[in-house]
Amino acid sequence: MAANKNKNILQVEKLSVRLSQELIIEDLSFCVDRGEHLTIIGPNGSGKTTLFKALIGVIPYTGTITWASDTVIGYVPQKLDIDRNLPLSLNDFLQSKNYHLKPTDLKKYLDLVHLSERLLPKPLGFLSGGEFQRAMMTLALIGDSNVLLFDEPTAGIDEPSEEEIYETMHRLQAEKGVTIITISHDLSLVNRYADNVLCLNRRGLCYGHPHEIANPSTLAKVFGTKRYKHYDHTHG
Amino acid sequence: MTIPMDNFDKLSIILAVLTAVASGLLGSFALMRRMALAGDAFSHIALPGIALALLFHVNPIIGGAVALIIGAFIIWRVEKLSGLNTEAVTGVLFTVSLALGALTIGQDHELVDTLFGGISKFSVYEFIIGVIVALIIIIFVIYRRHALVLSLISKDLAKTAHLSTEKLEWQFLLLFALTVVLGLKFLGVLLMGSLIIIPAAIARNLAHNLNSLLIISALSAVLAMVGGMILSTYFALQLGPAIIIVAGGLFVLSLLRVRSI
Known part of the structure; x- marks a missing residue:
């Protein structure tokens, strides 16, 4: 089934994922509009990262995942497989995805995430947590990605950097029409930036605008208990 | 213990230098892939092949090569199936191979050369094959270095960039096996892994980026190889240990100038 080209960029229907005999995701269906920022929330082990892996097609699943034909996915994993202290410069890191990139093209991507060119020769270990997350975002954007899948964008970085990462995603969404799908634990940031929220706890438990979802009874249902962080923000 | 020949002919020196460059380049990625000890263990997989070749009077390098290529395939498959x-x-695989090799090889005199390296002259045929294999390894690492980095960063991310990580993994393991084969005559089964890893470790201490890592690693391997050849000639030492002593010395020197970030 083809996703509606004008509206949906992603359509997921009756998705189930079983890993090592364990049912991780069961019968999940949802859609993502072009240019939307969808955030997936849920407790640890609820299948959020597994859902991402199914979306990028690296694990087997049943059901259907339909991306629009013009989709170019940029994926930012939660963890890298390598040690950041290896002698790899930011330039090596970014060129790994496309070594034909001209310096001007590279600058275009760096400008999108507000990362200075001067960091290019620096080893990865030299970058701060926030700079590194933006470097990951740059790597994901290379190739003119129009969908960004970001697993825990703010894991392991300080609060001002968290804010900058979300601001950057928001700008990409607003200026470039990039569709953004994030996994997050931080409900205060979700409330401010996401257009829609999908609560996951094996099944999709709720879906809707953050203000409809972020109420104590829904969150208790998703997280099981009151083990969640919830702050209200008033927009002026 | 047999003493290696006092002089090395031109063919041996050319092949030694190319082998060192291939080891240094491949070793940089082996180190980044956390295969430091696997490099050492990997070379031992050649042993049963060499033992069988000696038993049937076949060129031991051919026996070692066959064992290593089969070994690389087994590692790739088991890794994929078992996670x-x-x-x-x-x-x-290394311990099983060592046991199989020990059972087969018995007390053959050629065992010492097999374990520690001891070069006899290369035939023109061996030389040509060796040069071709070394060039394939060198060109592969240089040409595919960006893809190798991407697959190291994240396999999932590499797949979204349409990179076949499985194919790359298999190619890497196969070339790793061939690098070990190249070095067997110079360093022997016990020490070849060190020529892959020590130069890469030296480069890891000194380099700031990928290109400098590859260049320093290749140069260190060449220095160790040539230095080892000179040492073994002047002091009548077994070649393999002489090469590794030079490599070890270079590593200690590199610690004096560990890169500061």
């Missing part, structure tokens, strides 16, 4: 990492699978 164990390369180091664990290699560790299992």
Whole structure:
């Protein structure tokens, strides 16, 4: 089934994922509009990262995942497989995805995430947590990605950097029409930036605008208990 | 213990230098892939092949090469099926190979050369094959270095960039096996892994980026190889240990100037 080209960029229907005999995701269906920022929330082990892996097609699943034909996915994993202290410069890191990139093209991507060119020769270990997350975002954007899948964008970085990462995603969404799908634990940031929220706890438990979802009874249902962080923000 | 020949002919020196460059380049990625010890263990997989070749009077390098290529395939398959990492699978295969090799090889005099390296002259045929294999390894690492980095950063991310990580993994393991084969005559089964890893470790201490890592690693391997040849000639030492002593010395020197970030 083809996703509606004008509206949906992603359509997921009756998705189930079983890993090592364990049912991780069961019968999940949802859609993502072009240019939307969808955030997936849920407790640890609820299948959020597994859902991402199914979306990028690296694990087997049943059901259907339909991306629009013009989709170019940029994926930012939660963890890298390598040690950041290896002698790899930011330039090596970014060129790994496309070594034909001209310096001007590279600058275009760096400008999108507000990362200075001067960091290019620096080893990865030299970058701060926030700079590194933006470097990951740059790597994901290379190739003119129009969908960004970001697993825990703010894991392991300080609060001002968290804010900058979300601001950057928001700008990409607003200026470039990039569709953004994030996994997050931080409900205060979700409330401010996401257009829609999908609560996951094996099944999709709720879906809707953050203000409809972020109420104590829904969150208790998703997280099981009151083990969640919830702050209200008033927009002026 | 047999003493190696006092002089090395031109063919041996050319092949030694190319082998060192291939080891240094490949070793940089082996180190980044956390295959440091796997490199050492990997070379032992050649042993049963060499033992069988000696038993049937076939060129031992051919026996070692066959064992290593089969070994690389087994590691790749078991790794994929079991989800164990390369180091664990290699560790299992290494001990089993060592046991099989020890049972087969008996008390052959050629065992010492097999274990520690001791070069006799290369035939023109061996030389040509060796040069071709070394060039394939060198060109592969240089040409595919960006893809190798991407697959190291994240396999999932590499797949979204349409990179076939499985194919790359298999190519890497196969070339790793061939690098070990190249070095067997110079360093022997016990020490070849060190020529892959020590130069890479030296480069890891000194380099700031990928290109400098590859260049320093290749140069260190060449220095160790040529230095080892000179040492072994002047002091009548077994070649393999002489090369590794030079490599070890260079590593200690590199610690004096560990890169500061």
